[in-house]
Amino acid sequence: MPQLPSGVISAVEHPPYGVLTREFAFNLTPGVTQVQRIRGPVNVDAFGLSFSFITVPAAFGYTQAIHKDYEVPIVQVAPVYTLFDGHSLYGPVQELTHEGDIIYLDQLFPTRVDVWVQIGCLVAQFWIVAL
DSSP states (O other), X not given: OOOOOOSHHHHHHSSOGGGEEEEEEEEEOSEEEEEOBOBTTBSBOOSEEEEEEEEOOGGGOEEESSSEEESSOOEEEEEEEEOTXXXXXXXXXXXXXXXXXXXXXXXXXXXXXXXXXXXXXXXXXEEEEEX
């Protein structure tokens, strides 16, 4: 039996990557930042995030294959969802040691996304949105 997509994100992300685009948000400095993309009553209306590393200290070390993979995490991302009873909880936390991955949000419309950037690094954050 063929498997049907289970959710809006699955329907959009598979297979037509051409439907998605990156929208520059802002540069993030070291520490924890709470990011939102407010459009009307929705706090985050994107399908995911992507990051480009602008500055990474040489002391972090890396290996080079298809992409440059750093020895320490550069970015950590955690979406925050608010339940109907007002309780907030974190979605899956993801650590990035290389740039260019698309981090899909597992549920639609998080309240915010907490992003931690390693000390000494500067990264550009992009939203993944539909055309």
